[in-house]
Amino acid sequence: MTSTFDRFWTVFAREVRGMVRTRVVFVLLAAVAVITFGVARAGGGPVGGYVPTVVDLLLVVGLLVPAAAFAVGYRAIADATARGEPAVLETYPLSPSTYVAGVYAGRAVALLAVLVVPLAALGVHVATTAGPETTVLASHSGVDSPLLYVRFVALTALLGLVTLAVALALSAAANSRRRAILLGLVGLLFVVGGTDVSVLAALDGGLVGESGLGTVLALFPSGAYRGLVFEHVLYVAFEGRSGFVPTSVALVSLLFWWAGSLSVATLWVGFR
Amino acid sequence: MSDAALSATDVSRTYGDVTALDSVSLTVPADSVTALIGPNGSGKTTLLEVLLGIEPAEGGTVDYADSDALRQVGYLPQRPTFRPGDTVRETAAFYADLVGDDPNRLLARVGLDEVPDRSVEGLSGGMTRLLGIAQALAGDPPVLALDEPASGLDPAMSERIFDVIDSLAAEGRAVLLSSHALALVERTADQVVVIEGGSVAATGSPAELRERTGGPLHETFTDLLADPAAVVAGGGDGS
Numbered sequence: 001m002t003s004t005f006d007r008f009w010t011v012f013a014r015e016v017r018g019m020v021r022t023r024v025v026f027v028l029l030a031a032v033a034v035i036t037f038g039v040a041r042a043g044g045g046p047v048g049g050y051v052p053t054v055v056d057l058l059l060v061v062g063l064l065v066p067a068a069a070f071a072v073g074y075r076a077i078a079d080a081t082a083r084g085e086p087a088v089l090e091t092y093p094l095s096p097s098t099y100v101a102g103v104y105a106g107r108a109v110a111l112l113a114v115l116v117v118p119l120a121a122l123g124v125h126v127a128t129t130a131g132p133e134t135t136v137l138a139s140h141s142g143v144d145s146p147l148l149y150v151r152f153v154a155l156t157a158l159l160g161l162v163t164l165a166v167a168l169a170l171s172a173a174a175n176s177r178r179r180a181i182l183l184g185l186v187g188l189l190f191v192v193g194g195t196d197v198s199v200l201a202a203l204d205g206g207l208v209g210e211s212g213l214g215t216v217l218a219l220f221p222s223g224a225y226r227g228l229v230f231e232h233v234l235y236v237a238f239e240g241r242s243g244f245v246p247t248s249v250a251l252v253s254l255l256f257w258w259a260g261s262l263s264v265a266t267l268w269v270g271f272r
Numbered sequence: 273m274s275d276a277a278l279s280a281t282d283v284s285r286t287y288g289d290v291t292a293l294d295s296v297s298l299t300v301p302a303d304s305v306t307a308l309i310g311p312n313g314s315g316k317t318t319l320l321e322v323l324l325g326i327e328p329a330e331g332g333t334v335d336y337a338d339s340d341a342l343r344q345v346g347y348l349p350q351r352p353t354f355r356p357g358d359t360v361r362e363t364a365a366f367y368a369d370l371v372g373d374d375p376n377r378l379l380a381r382v383g384l385d386e387v388p389d390r391s392v393e394g395l396s397g398g399m400t401r402l403l404g405i406a407q408a409l410a411g412d413p414p415v416l417a418l419d420e421p422a423s424g425l426d427p428a429m430s431e432r433i434f435d436v437i438d439s440l441a442a443e444g445r446a447v448l449l450s451s452h453a454l455a456l457v458e459r460t461a462d463q464v465v466v467i468e469g470g471s472v473a474a475t476g477s478p479a480e481l482r483e484r485t486g487g488p489l490h491e492t493f494t495d496l497l498a499d500p501a502a503v504v505a506g507g508g509d510g511s
Contacts, residue, residue, distance in 0.1 A: 002342075002372040010369040014355070014362075021357050083353040087326045088407065091347045092370045 007094050008102045015106020019072070025110050028068050033118035035064060040122055049130040050149035053122065054233055061156055062222055065115060066163045066191040072111045073167030074184030076103050077269065078174040086269060096270035100262060104168055108161055115160050119153045152233045159225040162254050163191050165261035166221070172268035195223035214245040221257050224250035275337065277302040277415050277446035278323065278345075282332035285315075285322055285470075292318040294470045295332065300448045300463075302337070302414065305441045307457040308450040309493060310467035316450035317350060319467065320417050323448070339414045342371045346408030350419040352400055354392040361388035364406050371411030378406040382436055398429030405436060416440060418449040422456060434460045458482075458489040466493065 002010075019025050036057060040046055043056030077100075080086065089099065127146065170187045174180035199216050202208040208216050217223035227245025235244065278300040285293040292315050300306045308316045321327040323334055324347055336344050354363045364375035364384075379385040382402040387395075395403065401421055408416050421437065422430035434456040441447045441462075451457050457464060458478045466474040466481075474481060478489055485495040 002370065006372070007370050010366060014358075014366050017362070018355065018357060080355075083355070084349050084351070085353075085355075087321070087324075087349060088347055088352075090326055091324060091343060091345055091413075092367070092411070093342055094370055 002093075004095070004098055007092075008098050008105075011094070011099055011102025012106045015076075015103050016109055019106065019110035024071065025114060028071055028114045029117060032064060032068060032114055033121065035060060036118050036122055037125070040125075046122070046126045046129045049144040050123070050126055050146055050152075051144045051234060053126050054149065054152045054229065057122075057152075058226070058229060058234075062159075062226060063192055065156055065160045066188055066222065068114050069111055069160050069163035070167045070184050070188045070191075072107050072114065073164045074171055074180050074187075075177065076107050076168055077171040077265065078177060078180035081172075081175050082177060097266045100168065100172070100266045100269055104165065104262060104265075107168070108164055111160050111164050112157055115157055116153060119156060123149050123153070148233050148236060152229060155225060155228050155232070158254060159221060162221050162258045162261075165258045165265070166191060169261040169264040169268070172265040191221055195220035195226075199223070215249050218245040218250040218253050221254060224253045275302055276300065277337045278335070278448065280319075280323055280332065280334045283319070283322055283329045283334060284331040285318055285327060285329060291470050293322065293329075296467075296470070296472055297332075298465050298472065298475065300415065300446045302446045303441060303444050304462035305437060305447045305449065305460050306463040306465060307461035308448070308465050308467055309452070309454065309457060309489075310473070314467045315470040316467050317419055318470075320347075320419050320448070320450060324417055336415065341411060341413050343411035343413040345415040345417055346410065346413040348401070348404040348408045348416070348418040348421055350423065352404030352407070354400070354403065356393055358392055359388065360384055360390050360392060360395070360403060363392055363403060364388075364410075367407045367410040373410045373412070378409050381409060382406045383432075396429075398425045398433065401425065401429075401433055402436070405433070405440075409440070413445075415446045415448065418447065420450055420452070422451060422453045430456060454490045454493060455488075464489070 039060045040053050040056045045053030045056035166187055170183040171180055174183050202216050218227050227250050230244040231247055276299045281297050282295045283293055284295055310316055322329045364378050368375040368378055382405050384402055422433045430453055437447055438460050464478055464481055481492045485492040
């Protein structure tokens with residue numbers, strides 16, 4: 001007799017094994033490392049400290065993370081569907097939610113490795129190249145600190161996990177590799193550019209004024225991420241700056257996209 | 273034949289204007305092999321999928337006999353495909369672990385225990401089918417549904433597949449399969465259900481069907497389809 005956790009673990013372990021075997025993960029890891037180190041060194045951030053490094057990285061990471069998340073997740077369920085696996089799994093005591101959770105968790109481990117390992121290495125690089133003032137922990141505004149960099153890495157990982165959930169939902173909706181690629185590209189464009197296009201449209205249409213701009217930004221994953229980085233990493237280091245986006249709205253937004261996407265993926269898998 | 277492991281009554285299924293199944297009734301006894309035969313597109317695969325619950329029935333009922341098994345039915349799809357990069361043992365272990373079974377037992381049961389480390393991409397069509405049967409056996413379900421288990425295989429491998437199927441039924445399972453390999457069906461099946469146009473044209477043992485038309489099953493099959501109404505009137509009501 002197996003428990004729900006046993007079945008989750010079986011799916012999870014297979015995903016991790018599959019991701020370790022595929023070269024894509026190692027290529028992505030190398031690409032993220034080269035790009036983040038290259039951008040940071042070109043901007044001179046590591047010499048200046050953690051916050052200058054985050055300033056250098058923010059724009060490129062905002063594009064790189066969704067791209068990596070979609071690369072890891074766009075075929076996660078579509079390939080299995082194309083193989084006819086859902087019909088076979090339907091004869092097993094494996095619920096769609098357990099299956100989706102196992103696939104998601106397995107891919108999430110790979111994605112976190114792709115994102116966190118290069119950023120952690122860059123953090124070590126900053127620690128060894130920046131001045132001594134960067135090594136203190138920030139207890140008040142105006143101080144650079146490794147803690148701020150850890151927050152940046154954590155928020156970046158959060159954006160990756162949310163985007164991976166969106167990629168998984170789109171993968172569940174696809175029934176072929178070609179359709180998975182198409183949906184993945186549409187999803188990537190939405191996550192990367194959806195915030196800015198929506199905000200511009202809302203401003204242009206008079207749907208939102210300047211006072212509500214932060215809230216609208218926080219409604220989309222990349223806007224919520226950028227807002228949280230400004231709010232809890234960059235502005236901490238600068239006196240008197242805050243209120244870029246409401247933190248609670250940004251966190252609820254990310255939770256909504258994460259849980260909503262995984263629910264949609266579960267419904268698609270169950271619907272087949 | 274023993275008690276019914278699976279029975280369907282007046283099962284129907286349509287896709288838009290196309291009637292895939294029209295009030296199909298059949299009984300699948302335990303300890304036996306029941307074969308669905310019929311032309312391409314006659315509804316055999318749809319019937320299997322409805323019986324498995326993969327496709328919803330729009331009318332009628334499907335009943336499985338009470339069982340303590342964790343898995344009521346094992347399924348071999350028409351073209352089993354496994355996760356690329358995995359070995360034979362890893363594939364068997366994935367399905368076995370979902371139901372707390374032993375992958376070595378499953379592989380030994382179908383004769384693949386000699387090649388546990390071979391990649392699934394390196395398997396022949398017949399070995400892939402055997403791995404599919406091993407998957408279907410995970411959790412020891414009382415009913416096995418096998419969709420075209422020997423299609424596209426050479427005669428020797430087809431025979432080997434049907435030998436395995438025969439032995440699985442002999443162990444007490446109800447095996448329901450669809451096939452165009454009529455000679456092997458005639459040799460192996462205890463009951464044959466002829467499907468045409470989404471309906472049951474005839475039901476009986478190979479010997480009973482042969483008696484009605486006087487020839488081997490492939491001739492019987494053609495005769496039954498040429499005049500199904502006469503055969504059904506002769507007692508093959510499909511229920």
